[in-house]
Amino acid sequence: MRRSRAVALGVLALAAVGGAGFATAGLGGGHGSGSSGGPKVPATASVERTTLTETQKVDGTLGYGDTTSLSAASSGGGGGGRGGSGSGGGTITWLPSPGAKIARGEAAYRVNNRPVPLLYGKLPLYRTLKAGVTGSDVLQLERNLAALGYGGFDVDKEYTSATADAVREWQDDMGMDETGQIAPGTVVVAPDEIRVAERRAQVGDRASGPLLTYTGTTRVVTIDLDVKYQRLAKIGATVSIDLPDGGSTKGTISDVGKVATQAKADQPTTVKVTVEVGRRRSLGGYDKAPVEVYLTASRHSSVLAVPVGALVALPGGGYGVQVVSGPSAPVRTVKVDTGVFAQGEVEVTGSDIAEGTKVVVPA
Template sequence: MQRRARVDAGQEVSRARLLAWSAGGALLAAAVAAASLGFGGQPGTAEPARTPPATATVERITLTDTKTVSGTLGYGSPVTVTTTGGGTITWLPAEGATITRGRAVYSVDADRVPLLYGTLPLYRTLADGVSGDDVKLLETNLAKLGYTGFDADSSYTWATAEAVEQWQDDLGLPVTGSVQPGDVVVAAGPLRVASLKAALGAHTAGPVLTATSTTKQVSVALDASDRHLVRPGMKATVELPDGSTVPGTVKDVGKVATQKDDATTVELTLSVGRTGFDTGPVEVTIVAATRKDVLAVPVGALVALAEGGYGVQVADGSALTYQAVETGMFADGKVEVTGVPEGATVVVPS
């Protein structure tokens, strides 16, 4: 009856991760092919000593499985800010400028159009007697800007109108106590101006500028076959164009696959630490898995046993014996093994 070293499910996953993520698979194939030609032994059999072979020690280490992919540093996909009515553009921010809550995004007919934080665009006139989530958005922003005397409770009351009048007066706007959809710009958070689409003096109802978030991020077109190996929260190292590195964290793994140039990819987004670059190409190394306190040998030490499975050739004095092993994670040219003791000397075929 043939004997084959058992590999449990978790170890098979590690083997598969090796083949998909690193050059370890090629190393393993080459090592096993070379070893099987020269050995083909049975577990426990001994051979006379020949010319002293290259050896390595079975050591207890931490293995880290990584993947390096190319990406692009930036601020994410831009959105277009448009005017909803006629008028003349009388002020525009500079490209690259940051706009926060309450600050003007642009001006029409010398009236500022301020930024409010939220996810629901204003779609109707907000005035005394109106209620809804859009009212709560306005009231929440007014409260954050320091205005008081009302409750942020989705109901537009006379107290809300008074706060709006004070706010309009502070901005130098016509004091009406009501808010029209085109009076404000709503965005999820601070904006960074990416590009200007309109010019000063333009009389238009349409695109004014494009903007992104103010948080730098890295976008990666990840091979769709690797998607299951990455998850939000994974740590990464981002190499910048000048060779320096900053930490990163996987923020989002796309669920929509696209095909381009015979490659099917999903978008991978990472948050990054502070950098001196705004945009540019980067290299991202993601830590896929870590195995702490495991026994490991060089991948090249694995040999194909005649009875099936893998083993290592253990050097004990002048004698060499084959010992079957079970393999685990492959990383950095080494492989996790069980079946040999820590400190044992194994042959690494050249």
């Protein structure tokens, strides 16, 4: 029977076997007991042919990823296209609460009781868009208008009178000034739906400077990964995640940072790794919580393995297992060479070891 096992790298034989005795680990085998008057039959397990997987355990944080600051008097901020453009001047009359999610076309905040809606894109609004203007920012606006259900114009890089008509209709529906133009500060631009992380201003403040921070809306695991393990972090690779409540789930590495940083002189240099979580229902209500992530280091296919507890330390050095040939046959110790250790099992080779061989394990 094939099974896959995983464990953190660096599991040593010394940790598996104490002195000349047994370790407390392993799988259940064929357990038995002798009659009240006869010798006790040892508990056994069969040598299996299986796949052992080595992993490296690292610390991660379950949350909504990096935060980005949204500023009222800014034409964009933050790296990687995650900055927002906002409104400068006026008085803040409404701000969303932390945890609120804001989608395309919804107000990110209000100034002078006028909404400043969210549009999706990568280009900040750096100039006034009006009839006669052309460029990628026009295309970005028209794609948003089309997604919001407005039409009558070609979705291209030209801001025509038809585009202006659609903008006026949208502004009217939103309760904005019906100018037919989009000026810097009248919309917020972000790549996708956002989730408010923290307020940086209060209702009644002047609409200038940082107003709030936001994240994406999907929970992810972020890892500040020691660069010595960077080779283990491959985009698309599957990882296991241990959750604070004792449960576990699977995830997929979606991004590996290209910039290494060192927070303090006595701390390791790290790169940021992002893991998307597959079964999000398994995450419960955690907003931000520490988790343990297991990165796959290597897989050893079709190897012979026994429970780690089956190993005995030999007087002359090395390890062996106690082989049981039959109910009445004497137990004999057979020297083995050990390979990879993986969560309760260890790869073994030896002239007297074959698949199905019965070995003694601690009861």
